[in-house]
Amino acid sequence: MNFEFTGEQLMIQQAARDYAQRELIQDVIERDTHSIYPERHVKALAELGFMGMMVSPEYDGSGMDTVSYVLAMEELSKVDASTSVIMSVNNSLVCYGIEEFGTAEQKEKYLRPLARGEKMGAFLLSEPEAGSDATSQKTTAEDKGDYYLLNGTKNWITNGNTAKTYLVIAQTHPEKGHRGINVLLVDRNSPGISVGPHEDKMGMRSSDTHSVMFTDVIVPKENRIGEDGFGFKFAMKTLEGGRIGIAAQALGLASGALERSVKYALERKTFGKEIAKHQAIAFKLAEMAVKVENARHLCLKAAWLKDQGKPYGYASAMAKYYAAETAMEVTTQAVQIHGGYGYVKEYHVERMMRDAKLTQIYEGTSEIQQIVISRELLHLH
Template identity: 60%
Template sequence: MNFQFTEEQEMIRQTAKDFAEAEIAPSATERDINGEFPVEIVKKLGELGFMGMMVSPEYGGAGMDTLSYVLAMIEISKVDASVGVIMSVNNSLVTWGLEQFGSDHLKDKYLVPLAQGLKLGAFALSEPEAGSDATNQNTMAEKEGDYYIVNGIKNWITNGKMADYYIVMAQTDKVKRHKGISALLVEKGTEGFEQAKKEDKLGIRSSDTCSLTFNNCKVPAENLIWEEGKGFNFAMKTLNGGRIGIAAQALGIAEASLEAAIKYAKTRKAFGTEIANHQAIQFKLADMAMELESAKLLTFRAASLKDNHLDYTKESAMAKLAASKAAVHCALEAIQIHGGYGYVREYLVERYLRDAKITEIYEGTSEIQRLVIARSLLVQ
């Protein structure tokens, strides 16, 4: 087992770190307060190749491995988890799925600009009544000639407002239930397709989440991804990879919380000495570091399994569960160490907690991750 990163992986980590600190950090707090989408930052990330990291160079991507992607995600989310999720959706949910299962037409027309960062993608699976129970899709797509007529509502769509291309799950055959779900690629501006207003969220406020409405929306039949009825499989396979991205995002938040806590503990004085000298604080820091490190190893393992084309369903669910738990716990403890200062906006730790909570919810709640893990254990 080799725990060393390659020179290339180190280079990507360093670039992401430099970029995040110089370009993302200065506006992070303001964007969080105003709920403003980081247009310029996303554009620059695209130019540097961070928006299509795992796409092969043939389609304009960087052709990197999942481990490099995880490292970059950690560094970016450490500074701003909102930018992290924008990047994660485009990388692991949209471009990865399109490259794996898309037709040549879809790859040439949509994957290339997505991988180059010229366009932004979104992934629409959740519905008002279908979140964890993704099989219960009410969005319908009926085939009429060369088109699919899509009707329905999608909820909680990350990049919902700013994306150019949307991967939408819809029922093409209601009788077959989840075996009748198909994945379609919908372009922004298609007639009958509308975005509702941006949600006012607790955390990751800088990313734009909104619901989408399809009202007799005409989507060309050639925009079907994989095959008709394979939509659910497509979504599950894509989400498996997505979980690694979200785990990395959670790791970023946890790492930022730990660093902030250490820095504060070394400067703040109580009872005549720095609080870092008190065991009560030291034990907290030790627990945080241990949780972070163990979640990191799980995430790296899942990424490395994916790179080696082995089954990583269980491992990615474990990584996401552990990392999101670590993120929330580390952020909470960081606030506790900061005391009253941690509770006010002047210090960043309160944002870390708000951002951390979502990692336990999206791309499969922690409960769903436990289900996935348990099922793969019982199948063996």
């Protein structure tokens, strides 16, 4: 048992912290207010190697482990969760899925530019009538011999407009239920794709969220990942890892809000003393700190299991569930500690509270995580 990070892990954490505290912080409020995509930051983070940080160097990635990824996600999310979700989707859903299950040709063509961060990827699972329920896909990929014909609509897609490569989950054999689902690599510029307007969201406002419509889009057969009908398993395996990214993002929102609260409580005075010296505040901070630390341990445990090649689905569901709930609770308390200042944009915590809400919803709601956890716990498969 060892709780020490390696020198490299610490260096990555520091690099992410430096970037976040020096660069992301500068325009985070403005980007949130006006829903501006963080183009400059995505480019800079790509140059630093964050956009494909776990992809093998063989495919132009950085070859870092999942623990480093958690550390980096936490640091970036302390300042700007909108930017970190772009990174998370590209890394743990898109790059991971292609690297783990794709063919050498698919990796050569699609993974390389994604790992370098020159292109962004998007993961298209959610549908208007099926959020986290991957089994009831309405989008169809009709088998036409040499190609698939893709029809349907995907909703709430992160990187929906900016992505150049889509991973689309669609039903090929409705009669086979979830065993008939496929996953296809689709070029964003293929004829028949239209992207809906930018979603005007409550939080994560600087990330690029759209619905995507497919009308008779032709996808070559060689763009299918895995065997025919592998799509559902692909989605489940990929989301297992994706949860770690979102869990780490939620952790960053919570720990960032805690850091701001501690600083504020030591500066702000009421009744002649710093509010940190009032027990009501001090105990609240203690409670927040314990939860943040718990969330961090769950995230790191899941990441460690993944790095060891051990099953991590149960651990990543726990991490995602607990970190998201903690993010909501801690950011809400942070606003409370900041009082009136907490309710205005300048103090950051109100944005963190709005952003935190989404971590309970996307990449598997808290309730879905509870299902995953309880099924495993009760041996109900």
